[in-house]
Amino acid sequence: MSNPVGTSHSSNTHSFNTLAIHAGQAPDPLTGAVIPPIYQTSTFVQDGINVLRNGHEYSRGSNPTRGGFETQLTALEAGHAGFAFASGIAAEDALLRAVLEPGDHIVLGADGYGGTNRLINRLHGKWGITNTPVDITDLAAVAGAVQPGVTALLWVETPSNPLLGIADLAGWARIARDAGALLVVDNTFATPFLQQPITLGADVVVHSTTKYIGGHSDVLGGAVIVAERIFRGQSLAEAVGFQQFAGGAVAGPQDCFLAARGLKTLGLRMERHCSNAARIAEWLTTREEVSTVLYPGLESHPGHELAKTQSRGFGGIVSLQFAGGEATARAFAESTKLFALSVSLGGVESLVCYSSEMTHASVIGTPLAVPKNLVRLSVGVEQVEDLIADLELGLAAARRASLVAATA
Numbered sequence: 001m002s003n004p005v006g007t008s009h010s011s012n013t014h015s016f017n018t019l020a021i022h023a024g025q026a027p028d029p030l031t032g033a034v035i036p037p038i039y040q041t042s043t044f045v046q047d048g049i050n051v052l053r054n055g056h057e058y059s060r061g062s063n064p065t066r067g068g069f070e071t072q073l074t075a076l077e078a079g080h081a082g083f084a085f086a087s088g089i090a091a092e093d094a095l096l097r098a099v100l101e102p103g104d105h106i107v108l109g110a111d112g113y114g115g116t117n118r119l120i121n122r123l124h125g126k127w128g129i130t131n132t133p134v135d136i137t138d139l140a141a142v143a144g145a146v147q148p149g150v151t152a153l154l155w156v157e158t159p160s161n162p163l164l165g166i167a168d169l170a171g172w173a174r175i176a177r178d179a180g181a182l183l184v185v186d187n188t189f190a191t192p193f194l195q196q197p198i199t200l201g202a203d204v205v206v207h208s209t210t211k212y213i214g215g216h217s218d219v220l221g222g223a224v225i226v227a228e229r230i231f232r233g234q235s236l237a238e239a240v241g242f243q244q245f246a247g248g249a250v251a252g253p254q255d256c257f258l259a260a261r262g263l264k265t266l267g268l269r270m271e272r273h274c275s276n277a278a279r280i281a282e283w284l285t286t287r288e289e290v291s292t293v294l295y296p297g298l299e300s301h302p303g304h305e306l307a308k309t310q311s312r313g314f315g316g317i318v319s320l321q322f323a324g325g326e327a328t329a330r331a332f333a334e335s336t337k338l339f340a341l342s343v344s345l346g347g348v349e350s351l352v353c354y355s356s357e358m359t360h361a362s363v364i365g366t367p368l369a370v371p372k373n374l375v376r377l378s379v380g381v382e383q384v385e386d387l388i389a390d391l392e393l394g395l396a397a398a399r400r401a402s403l404v405a406a407t408a
């Protein structure tokens with residue numbers, strides 16, 4: 001959390017792109033290296049028994065490379081303290097263990113990451129944690145799902161995955177406050193460049209830094225960033241910090257270095273992700289193979305006006321639904337070349353995903369299942385004309401598939 005090596009040299013009055021490069025990332029005081037070294041060490045020499053140099057003892061407790069990244073991300077999320085983990089799911093698990101007690105209830109945004117749902121239902125369910133899925137766009141339903149005295153957390157993603165619904169974060173925060181519960185926002189899709197949930201009243205932000213923060217599809221990681229809050233008599237920072245140390249699912253120094261390097265260019269990349277995605281979404285609305293384009297930047301999107309009030313852009317994820325149904329969606333997903341058929345998102349390269357079976361297989365057959373005619377695009381930062389030409393290949397394959405289906 002605190003990082004004696006990296007905390008100098010920046011102030012929270014700086015703007016986003018300046019903080020992204022300087023917060024927690026000051027040059028190495030020992031050698032002058034502009035880029036702080038990767039502290040690839042498990043332990044730290046002591047100057048006497050329990051006399052620690054700069055507070056570091058053992059890298060599960062703290063490591064300067066991890067601390068630098070945590071400081072950097074915390075500044076960008078306007079948080080109070082931040083903690084880096086080995087994956088997004090490890091971060092979420094640590095948060096749940098840090099704040100929940102057996103018997104607690106979670107109001108859970110229905111249209112979210114499949115792995116979060118699996119974690120809460122299948123791992124935490126065993127310890128008596130229950131949840132109620134709710135439509136993230138319906139504040140009355142959110143308030144109605146609260147069980148007074150039992151609900152400890154409200155958990156939401158916006159834009160959501162993969163339907164790209166928009167939740168009113170200030171509204172969710174009011175409901176959480178009234179319930180004496182914490183609001184947790186998974187900010188992986190929007191990133192702090194587009195939206196800072198803590199400034200809108202959220203208590204906790206979680207990230208899969210695997211996605212836009214790392215930004216290059218070369219590292220797994222996760223983070224929990226907390227506001228300055230007391231919950232159940234303990235500060236959130238202390239509770240999550242203790243869980244990180246005692247539970248031990250920490251991010252390693254190499255991974256933190258890669259995530260920190262990616263984070264420095266987040267603003268630049270997000271601007272291009274957003275402009276490419278907007279171009280592609282508009283273009284897709286003109287194509288007859290496509291019945292629906294889900295992108296909050298489209299004026300036709302039901303969350304468009306709300307998104308404008310709480311974020312400075314609409315992100316790089318576009319979902320589309322095919323008029324010809326499942327067979328055409330599958331043919332499209334298997335036929336693009338630049339858009340690689342993969343799970344995950346947020347890297348510089350474009351990806352295509354058949355969500356119902358690739359990321360949301362754990363909810364097939366439940367009300368949370370994703371439509372079978374839906375494909376999700378993670379629009380990268382390539383030249384947009386090349387991306388559109390590539391999507392043409394997919395649409396041609398979709399047309400062939402619908403002809404085959406029609407004559408079968």
Ligand SMILES: *Cc1c(COP(=O)(O)O)cnc(C)c1O
Nearest residue numbers: 087088089113186188208210221
């Ligand atoms: C990928 C993802 C996660 C899980 O993160 P991992 O790094 O894969 O463990 C959580 N939430 C969202 C929105 C994600 O996209």
